[in-house]
Amino acid sequence: MEAVKKLIRYFRPYILPCLYTLIILGLWFYEYFTFMALSAVALIWLSDIYQRYKSPKAAVLDKSNDKDELLSSVKTQNNSYQDVTSSILDENVSISAEVERLSNMVNEATTELAESFSLMNSYAAEQKSLVGAMLGSKTTSDGDSASINDFIQDTEGMMNYFIETIVNTSKESVRLVYKLDDLSERIVSIEVLLKDLKFISDQTNLLALNASIEAARAGEHGRGFAVVADEVRNLSMSSANFSNQIHDVVAEAVSGISDARSVIDAIASRDMRFVIDAKTKNTEISNVICKLQKQADINMAEISTIADNIDESVGVAVRSLQFGDIVTQLAGHVAERSNNIAHVSGEIAEAISVSSISEDESTMVQALSNVTNACDRGVELISNIKGSPVEQEKMDSGEIDLF
Amino acid sequence: MGINVTKDSSSNVVTIVIAGRFDFSMNSDFRKILSDPDSSGGSYNIDMGGVEDIDSSALGMLLLLREKAGGDSANIKITRCRPDIVEMLKMANFQTMFNIA
Numbered sequence: 001m002e003a004v005k006k007l008i009r010y011f012r013p014y015i016l017p018c019l020y021t022l023i024i025l026g027l028w029f030y031e032y033f034t035f036m037a038l039s040a041v042a043l044i045w046l047s048d049i050y051q052r053y054k055s056p057k058a059a060v061l062d063k064s065n066d067k068d069e070l071l072s073s074v075k076t077q078n079n080s081y082q083d084v085t086s087s088i089l090d091e092n093v094s095i096s097a098e099v100e101r102l103s104n105m106v107n108e109a110t111t112e113l114a115e116s117f118s119l120m121n122s123y124a125a126e127q128k129s130l131v132g133a134m135l136g137s138k139t140t141s142d143g144d145s146a147s148i149n150d151f152i153q154d155t156e157g158m159m160n161y162f163i164e165t166i167v168n169t170s171k172e173s174v175r176l177v178y179k180l181d182d183l184s185e186r187i188v189s190i191e192v193l194l195k196d197l198k199f200i201s202d203q204t205n206l207l208a209l210n211a212s213i214e215a216a217r218a219g220e221h222g223r224g225f226a227v228v229a230d231e232v233r234n235l236s237m238s239s240a241n242f243s244n245q246i247h248d249v250v251a252e253a254v255s256g257i258s259d260a261r262s263v264i265d266a267i268a269s270r271d272m273r274f275v276i277d278a279k280t281k282n283t284e285i286s287n288v289i290c291k292l293q294k295q296a297d298i299n300m301a302e303i304s305t306i307a308d309n310i311d312e313s314v315g316v317a318v319r320s321l322q323f324g325d326i327v328t329q330l331a332g333h334v335a336e337r338s339n340n341i342a343h344v345s346g347e348i349a350e351a352i353s354v355s356s357i358s359e360d361e362s363t364m365v366q367a368l369s370n371v372t373n374a375c376d377r378g379v380e381l382i383s384n385i386k387g388s389p390v391e392q393e394k395m396d397s398g399e400i401d402l403f
Numbered sequence: 404m405g406i407n408v409t410k411d412s413s414s415n416v417v418t419i420v421i422a423g424r425f426d427f428s429m430n431s432d433f434r435k436i437l438s439d440p441d442s443s444g445g446s447y448n449i450d451m452g453g454v455e456d457i458d459s460s461a462l463g464m465l466l467l468l469r470e471k472a473g474g475d476s477a478n479i480k481i482t483r484c485r486p487d488i489v490e491m492l493k494m495a496n497f498q499t500m501f502n503i504a
Binding site: 160163164166167168169170171172173174175177178181265268269270271272273275276279 | 426427430431433434437457458459460462463464466467487490491494495496
């Protein structure tokens with residue numbers, strides 16, 4: 001079947017010449033010479049067709065410039081291979097440089113980030129300790145809140161002491177007034193006694209008067225008695241005089257006591273309303289301060305919690321910065337792969353360059369086989385370095401779970 | 404105005420009704436209560452419903468009455484005080500020494 005198909009394919013372009021032959025045969029009936037000439041042309045044509053059918057390859061190889069063309073095309077291809085290889089090598093150099101830049105940048109960035117996070121951590125710790133100091137100040141009685149509490153208590157204590165003192169002073173003043181009243185009464189009783197004394201001296205005076213009358217009546221015999229009677233009368237008058245003096249002193253004493261009483265009255269009578277106002281204000285201020293302090297305590301506790309959260313977050317961030325190591329490893333791996341590609345393309349380029357030098361067929365076949373071998377080795381080399389270093393890292397240390 | 408004292412001899416309770424301004428001017432009336440020998444050791448009921456204002460001498464007099472009535476064992480009831488006067492009594496810590504109703 002194949003042969004038949006081949007035949008059909010070959011003879012398809014010759015259908016027209018066959019028709020032409022048939023026309024010639026028709027013409028043969030009319031003109032013999034023309035028939036002969038055209039028949040010769042037809043025979044040459046048919047022999048050519050036969051030759052083509054018999055060995056088509058030989059027909060191609062017969063062309064003397066075919067080999068040269070092939071060689072030149074191989075050389076052209078070799079040149080383009082070498083161009084590609086040198087591009088790959090250049091590209092590899094660029095990739096290596098860029099990978100290095102990448103890993104340097106990542107390293108710098110992670111170092112700076114680690115530093116800034118560790119600073120943040122220390123600030124958070126400082127803030128926390130400050131807040132802790134403020135919260136603990138109540139127990140250590142070292143902070144403002146404690147002194148405010150003390151101040152409030154001191155003020156209240158002082159106020160109470162002040163009130164107690166005023167009330168006690170008033171109590172003792174009233175008691176003193178009662179004592180003064182008693183004293184006044186006693187002094188007034190002296191007045192009564194003085195009246196008795198005055199009565200006695202008046203009586204004595206009267207008696208002395210009677211005695212001098214009786215002495216005058218007795219005449220010369222009563223002269224001595226009259227002198228005595230006069231003396232007694234003088235004494236009674238002195239006594240009355242003395243009694244008057246005492247009366248004056250007592251009156252002065254009573255007046256003095258009265259003055260003292262009014263002074264004590266002023267001491268004892270203190271208006272208590274201003275103390276109430278002061279105490280009420282003090283209580284109000286204390287309440288406000290207590291409220292503020294409670295709020296401050298709550299806020300400080302919240303600040304402390306926030307500081308803890310910051311601490312924790314910063315810790316997580318610092319741990320996360322280990323991604324820098326992994327990126328560096330990945331970059332190294334990329335550079336290695338790029339180097340392998342360059343190495344393989346270099347080997348292939350070398351093998352090709354040998355083939356391009358030689359004109360000998362067997363050497364070229366050997367060179368082509370070298371190229372194939374170089375390609376196989378390249379494929380093997382590249383397939384050997386497959387697999388991510390990060391996965392290996394992960395197996396080695398379980399710490400880097402974030403990637 | 405002033406002090407009105409009534410004594411229930413059967414229950415030995417002295418009722419003192421005070422009106423007006425309770426201050427030093429009442430000290431002589433108060434003295435009479437204090438110097439009454441019969442009432443010592445008895446119970447007192449001080450009606451301050453009519454009191455408009457008090458000063459420290461009033462508080463002193465009340466303390467003297469408490470002393471006379473037996474100090475810590477005294478039984479003195481202060482009734483019908485106006486709120487501001489109750490406030491003043493409490494400020495002087497009287498609620499621990501008297502029965503303020």
